[in-house]
Amino acid sequence: MQILVTGGAGFIGSHTNVELLEAGHEVIVFDNFSNSERSVLERVEKIAGKAVELVEGDLLNPEDLAAVFRNHSIDGVIHFAALKAVGESVAYPLRYYRNNITGTVNLLDCMVEHQVNTFVFSSSATVYGEPSKVPITEDESIKATNPYGQTKAMMEQILLDLAASRPEMKLGFLRYFNPVGAHPSGLIGEAPTGVPNNLVPFIAQVATGMREQVSVFGNDYPTPDGTGVRDYIHVVDLAKAHLATLNYLTGDKSPDEPLIVNLGTGNGYSVLEVIQAFEKASGKTVPYQITDRRPGDIPTCYAEGTKAKELLGWEAQLDLDAMCQDTWRWMQYSESLSS
Numbered sequence: 001m002q003i004l005v006t007g008g009a010g011f012i013g014s015h016t017n018v019e020l021l022e023a024g025h026e027v028i029v030f031d032n033f034s035n036s037e038r039s040v041l042e043r044v045e046k047i048a049g050k051a052v053e054l055v056e057g058d059l060l061n062p063e064d065l066a067a068v069f070r071n072h073s074i075d076g077v078i079h080f081a082a083l084k085a086v087g088e089s090v091a092y093p094l095r096y097y098r099n100n101i102t103g104t105v106n107l108l109d110c111m112v113e114h115q116v117n118t119f120v121f122s123s124s125a126t127v128y129g130e131p132s133k134v135p136i137t138e139d140e141s142i143k144a145t146n147p148y149g150q151t152k153a154m155m156e157q158i159l160l161d162l163a164a165s166r167p168e169m170k171l172g173f174l175r176y177f178n179p180v181g182a183h184p185s186g187l188i189g190e191a192p193t194g195v196p197n198n199l200v201p202f203i204a205q206v207a208t209g210m211r212e213q214v215s216v217f218g219n220d221y222p223t224p225d226g227t228g229v230r231d232y233i234h235v236v237d238l239a240k241a242h243l244a245t246l247n248y249l250t251g252d253k254s255p256d257e258p259l260i261v262n263l264g265t266g267n268g269y270s271v272l273e274v275i276q277a278f279e280k281a282s283g284k285t286v287p288y289q290i291t292d293r294r295p296g297d298i299p300t301c302y303a304e305g306t307k308a309k310e311l312l313g314w315e316a317q318l319d320l321d322a323m324c325q326d327t328w329r330w331m332q333y334s335e336s337l338s339s
């Protein structure tokens with residue numbers, strides 16, 4: 001199939017391209033490079049041994065999108081392109097609503113016009129806000145707590161409404177837990193600009209000596225060691241889940257309703273456990289200090305993953321050690337890129 005991958009030069013998009021290419025699909029990347037580098041796509045091509053077609057464009061420019069749909073015979077869309085920093089979304093909510101919501105509506109308009117009916121959407125466990133219980137099941141209520149999370153929840157609602165009006169559309173909402181890791185080749189991985197917001201990229205930068213120490217945001221949570229517990233999932237496992245979703249949506253057992261699944265490992269690890277695992281993988285000491293809680297953080301979040309296993313035949317394979325080892329390999333390679 002010809003798959004349009006929006007945000008295909010980003011962290012999860014780039015790894016998904018590799019899986020798509022290796023499975024024999026053709027990939028058209030649509031990206032504005034607002035938070036990514038062109039060279040990522042060369043490295044994707046190197047890993048997969050196949051070419052990617054790049055269309056540089058912006059979801060907020062309908063003409064950019066119209067041209068892609070006019071010039072290609074697209075069979076399905078995987079939609080990653082979005083702004084994703086929680087703190088920034090609180091400071092600049094309109095930027096988030098405009099980019100994430102308007103951008104998605106523009107994309108869907110083109111899909112409707114060209115009768116492209118298969119759509120895989122990057123959602124997030126953030127839509128659950130503070131869950132009523134863990135592990136979190138897909139029927140947990142939706143109550144996002146910040147503008148970024150609201151954009152994901154609203155996009156899900158927009159897609160549900162669209163699906164109700166167009167039963168021929170096959171939609172998958174993938175609610176990611178905490179994506180980390182890198183491709184085992186070491187050639188692609190997460191490349192945050194500025195100070196990383198997320199734990200693993202921050203730890204990785206401390207391990208390389210770029211930063212002095214990790215601030216552990218609170219050790220008085222009701223968790224085994226008092227630090228926050230999350231469900232970290234290897235980005236390669238996550239990428240494979242996109243392929244499984246595409247196969248499910250286009251296969252014999254394609255669902256009548258939008259597919260909504262959690263993508264996690266089902267295991268929770270504390271901040272201190274992640275630091276320890278990273279020290280083991282890198283052979284480096286990762287100094288840390290306990291600081292105040294970060295506003296808006298919840299104590300514990302991990303997935304109930306049965307639904308993805310049953311419907312998609314997909315299950316995460318890679319453990320926390322692999323996530324840290326692959327991140328470390330990528331950090332060393334990315335340092336060589338910038339030097």
Ligand code: UFG
Pocket residue numbers: 084086124125126127176177178197198199200202214215216217218227228229230271294297301
């Ligand atoms: N943490 C620290 N120090 C840091 C960064 C994080 O102690 O420097 C802690 C947090 O308090 C939390 C854990 O590490 O307990 C994970 O924090 P992340 O920022 O890596 O991830 P979050 O769980 O806060 O959020 C992530 C994504 C969101 C997504 C959400 C879904 O950043 O985009 O998972 O659950 F929506």
